[in-house]
Amino acid sequence: MIKTLAIANYRSIRDLAMELHGLDIVTGANGSGKSSLYRALRLLAECAGGDSGNVVGSLARDGGLASTLWAGPESISKAMRSGDVAVQGTVRRESVSLKLGYSGDDFGYLVDLGMPTPGGAGFDQETGRPRPSAFSLDPEIKREQIFSGPVARPGSLLVDRKGSLARLRGPGSGWTELSRRLDTFQSMLTEVSDQDRAPEVLRVRDSVRSWRFYDHFRTDADAPARQAQIGTRTPVLHHSGRDLAAALQTLREVGFERQLDAAVDHAFPGSRLEIAVNDGRFSVELSQPGMLRPMKAAELSDGTLRFLLLTAALLTPRPPELMVLNEPETSLHGDLMPALAGLIV
Template identity: 25%
Template sequence: MLQRLTLSGFKSIKTIDIELHPLNILIGANGAGKSNLISFFKMLNEMMAGRFQQYIGTSGRAQSLLHFGPRTTPQIEAELEFQVENGVDTYHIRLFHAAGDSLIFAEETLSFLETGRVVPRVDELGAGHQETQIIKAAEEGKQTARTLRYLLNRCRVYHFHDTSSTADVRQSCYVGDNRWLMPDAGNLAALLLRFRDEDLGYQRIIGTIRLIAPFFDDFVLEPDISNRVILNWREKDSDRVFGPHQFSDGTLRAICLATLLLQPENELPELIVVDEPELGLHPYALNIVADLFSKAALHTQILISTQSSSFLDNFDPDDVITVNREGKESQFSRLTSTDLEAWLDEYSLGEIWEKNVIGGGPH
């Protein structure tokens, strides 16, 4: 589990040092900085895929990533501590502003502190490189690098907001692209086909979708001659086959979330990061999705942001992190049940948030 994150100099985040739980819910006003924390994990995803410089280019260059630009903040520094079976693995990076409004690694360090020891084993990966060296170190057989590469690769950000007619999730995909769910669910049909054929919780996913969309019967997943499959489906009491373009945006997002959270436990990412999963969902569907997140947190780690007070009602205060914009920086604070005990006797957590008792609001 990712037990601690320290981050400084990234977008609106001047500095944070926060302990993470199995389930973490970010709440805050628009522009407070919730999405900036999530975009840090997106940057990590691209970094571990060897696309760090590409990510910088498509994100508005380094000036958009550094806290109020390179003149104010010349570097980004981050440290992620993972609790593993026999100790703590730590990944530390320092990214410095460079020519061409880019970022380079001024420092990249891996360490492992074995349980019962006081001095960690440290691997320095050098400085001045444009892409992470953890991939090379892992391929050379360094154990700490292999473990951390695996963990960082499995901290995955999912974004199901694009359900337009041209979105990948509404198009056909190659049946072999089914190892894990893509960040935009572009291979959803291929993954569901594998779950169905290998009996990997497919019926549980179907049953959950029926709770959210009672008209839904089942998917019709039939690869064509070029080994591509599309998300066709049937309605209850009908033989007619519908295409993915006939799903509403909210229903399609709910299907993506159900598939993500109900996949086999051994295939779940180490950390699931989702920005505003409530988008386009009916309040009843929201309660079902919230329950899916809570149950998934028994087997993996969850980090989500929300703007919905009714969605928030499904969680405990200890799961919640409020995000407030104080001047030019985002401040992150975890709630505690004991501090809200008197309020919770009369109000739900969402109502307390709306009353601006716990922060994370526009006032």
């Protein structure tokens, strides 16, 4: 289980180390940093690549590192905290970097992203000066660390990457070279795949790739969840909800039928969920008391469809080490809150 998340210098978050307890709810007023926390977690997950994407590419599409860094002062004085002096940005004196990380039961991971160094496009053969790169919005991965235990200390480091060089702790206190050709725009989690020498890297990569983010289920008329889709066994609901019917049918066939029916009945008393299959295409139908026929997915209300999507996500037979639901109560009537809370718990 993940025990701690750490973020520094990302948007409205100056320096945060947050302990996790199994079920954590983040709430607060608009502008208090909830979205920054969520987006920082997405960036951390993208260090592992896979379906999550690429952390450097995501930052570049967001306007580059300069537009996502903490814009306030490097340090906050007592006068600022008390309100006697306004909190405002100043000229930076220290190196600029965005730091993300987590620690868990077995391993922890930290990544430090900074501004690109001059000469990213090589050097001009005539002048000997560095040529500016066209990829000016790409930050660079300055350092990565994998460590054991809850805190990254010199004695707990297992893999340490600086620039293009990655080192592996050997027997005793010595270090051996793991790679010296890492690109500054690629995480070592995606570039190092030596199962025999560095199983910790693969363990961390697989762990982070298993994280799931359900932040925006479409419920409009053209939403994928409302359309019939080719169905295959789906133990993990896609983040878009496009394979909802297949995920719900999978729950029935792998032994979660009782839990699924109980969740639907808790939310919509007397209702029965059905999955219609026609030429391999799966679609959701809901039979409700007083209705002469089942309601098809295209006819369900936004709140009903969203609840079924959350049900498929939360009842997964393959729970991840981290699942993030962003405003799961959106579009849900207050009467559905106890059923949703039961699923989350």
